[in-house]
Amino acid sequence: MSRTRDGNEHDGLPDPALPPPTVWEERGISRRDFMKFCTAMSAALALPPAFAPKIAHALDQVKRPTLVWLEFQDCAGNTEALLRSSHPTVAELVLDVLSIDYHETIMAAAGHQAEEALAKVTKEQKGKYLVIVEGSIPMKDNGVYCCVGGRTAVDIAREVCGNAFATIAVGSCAAYGGIPAAAPNPTGAVGVKEAVPEATVINLPGCPLNPDNLTALVVHYLTFNKLPAVDSHGRPLFAYGKRIHDACERRPHFDAGQYVEEWGDHGHKKGYCLYKMGCKGPATWHNCPTQRYNMKTSWPVGAGHGCVGCSEPLFWDSMTPFYRRLPNVPGFGIESTADKIGAGLAVATAAAFAGHGVISGMRHDKGKPEDHEEA
Amino acid sequence: MTKITSKYVWEVPVRVTHWVNFLAILVLSVTGIYIGNPKSLALAPSGYVMGWVRFIHFVVAYAFTISVLARFWWMYKGNRYANWRSFVPFINADGRHKMGRMFRYYVFISKEVPYVEGHNALAGATYLLVFGLYLLSIVTGFALYAEYAPDSVMFKLFGLIFIPFSSQGVRLFHHILMWLLIGFAIHHIYSAWLMDVKERGGVMSAIFGGYKPLREKE
Structure with a gap:
């Protein structure tokens, strides 16, 4: 055969x-x-x-360019997303084209052997290899909150990312700190670019990232031998150049004025816009509506849940509460929205001036212009 | 005897921009509240309720911006009551003294009504803050608006705000600015009414007609 x-x-x-x-x-x-x-x-x-x-x-x-995959403060969700991209796909094989010399989750080597492999790459292939970083890097207290092989994450990142051709920060944690960086950020977690400013970093945020975008980025690198154009947050424009809201399949319902008012209502069943359910599509730049997940099967908004803005800088803090339009106003109760506070402010202002008016009306001023009879 | 003459205080550009701003803030607030918290008004997917509301919001936003910029220009070209110096009384001792006098009157410490021809010093300083709120509303508004066209010059310009701040943070701030301006409007109408009563300077009619009465003792 x-x-x-x-x-x-x-x-x-x-x-x-x-x-x-x-x-x-x-x-x-x-x-x-x-x-x-x-x-x-x-x-x-x-x-x-x-x-x-x-x-x-x-x-x-x-060409088999070398790739090392580092994991720091992560949940291995991006590794999972990649490994589980269904039955063997061309995408997986593209990653086979790369020589993956170090990947904590999938490598066979362990302990000193593994660390030696990593040291060998940074020494012998200086400026030529690619690094993928998954997970945030803690900076507080000299970075002691995440250590691999006795070295801190920031120390490893400085050496490995600093000597690489380029670093791909996969997932929101590696890109911007992500969930570990949510207030009060106890470990001082940051993304790779902030931890190692001298490194060439391209961000592929998302929670997890879309493996299709990683594949596309690798293909771009193999085809053109350079990195694609990025936006001001270091994200490639091919995947993050447009807002979810502007490519959303539910957008016509937004423009029409048809919204899901509560979960499971008539509008929800009919696929109306999830704007009122706190969808963060208008604040999120990602190609989810077109690229979708799991072999283009579906994506959050397609499945009937609003976008939570997982791929934006300052995710988690700026995107919560997930089921409201706006963030909470700091210093006010959890349930206070900006508009409730604003309306309260307006009423309080009106009440204060009403009081002022009553007092003013009862007072007699000095130096008052002459009264009518004299004028 | 008192002779009443009248003095032309608020020139046409001042009055026009005042009323354009008033209408614009009213329309922008109403449409903005709908955009932030819409109701499902469309009966069919072919409706365009949010589309029209946003269209009105953006067109009026342009009108408001032009009006505010025109008023800035008039701060240099207009008469002395319209001049930029009216809005920074605190830069000299006399202005600070006048602000203090007005403040004492407002908080019932003093009973002397400080009659002025143009803006009173405290009001002038308040308007500086209001112009600041206008500018912030315009910048945050155009930044949020321009997100639909990331390749546009507008986004290249106003989108810079999204480097230090999150889109949601800017959105929240845009809402808060509206409420601050509504709070200001309540205060402004009250103060104008109060001074109209107390000062008898015709401040209410002056914003329609431009003239204020001047009382001269013979």
Whole structure:
């Protein structure tokens, strides 16, 4: 049995008219699926379709650039998101194209052996390897709140990220501190760029990140040998260049004025806009509505729950409460919204001036202009 | 005998911008409250209730901005009552003294009504704060508005606010500014009424007609 370009199995020898099988075909991926993947990647990267052959050409070359994956204050959720991207996909194999020399969750080596592998990469491949960081880096008390192999996270990050070609901060924790950085931020957690300002960092925030965006970023790197354009928060524009609200499938209901008023109501069943249920789509830049999750199966708003803004800087603090439009006003009770406080302020102002008016009315001023009869 | 003459105090640009601002703040507050906490008014998905409300909000926001900028320009071109110096009385001793006198009258310590032709010193200083609230509302408003077009010049300019501040934080601040301006409006109408009664300077009619009566003793 052998494979031909269409991936179907045939008896006998491969067709001599076809070129020899590529690295992909040897791995059991048909030419057709491979080209479909390259086209999808050029779409994810917001490149014209003409780039698909270029991507295919780049991916055909086996360069095996080295990649190390560091985990700090994390839940391994981004690793999970990546590993569980369903049955073997081209995306996973793209990551096979990389030589993953260190990944705490999936590597076979342990202890000193593993640390040696990491030290070898930073020494021998200086300026050439890629780093993926997952999890925030604690800075408080000299970074003692997260240590690996007896070294603090910030110490490891300075060495490994500082010597890398580039660092990809995956997930909101690695990008901006994420949940560990939520007030009162007991460990002084920050993202990679803040912990190691000298490193070249590209952020792929999200909780977890969308593995498709990581794949697209790696494909971009393999194709063009450089990093894509980023916004002011260090996020690639191809994935974070547009607000969720502006690409949302429920947007027509927003413009129409049709909102879910409470969970499970008529509007919720009909797929109305989740704006009033605290959806943070208008404040969140991400390609969730188009890229979706789990093999493009669904995404939070598609599934009937508002966006919680997980991929924004200052997530958690600026995005809570999840089920209200606006953050709480600091210093006031949990249930006080800005508008309730504002209305209270307006009423109090009116009451105060009403009181002032009554007192003013009863007072006789000095130096009053002459009264009517004299005028 | 007292002879009453009249003096032209509030020129046309001052009155026009005043009333444009008044209408704009009213419309912006009403539409803004709807945008922040809408009701499901559309009967069919083909409706465009929020679309129109936001459209009105943005068009009126432009009108408000132009009005505020025009008023700033008139601070340099207009008469002395419109001049920028009216809004910074605290820069000299005389102004500070006048502010203190007005403050003492307001808090019932003094019974002397300080009659003035233009803005009283305390009001002038308050308007400086109000102009500050206007500018902050305009900047936060356009920043939030421009998010729909991240490649626009407007977003490149106003979007800088999202580097230190979160989008939700800016949104909250935009709401708080509205409530502060509503609080100011209540105070402003009351004070104008109070001074109209006490000062007999015709301050209420002056904002419509521009003239204030002057009493001269013969």
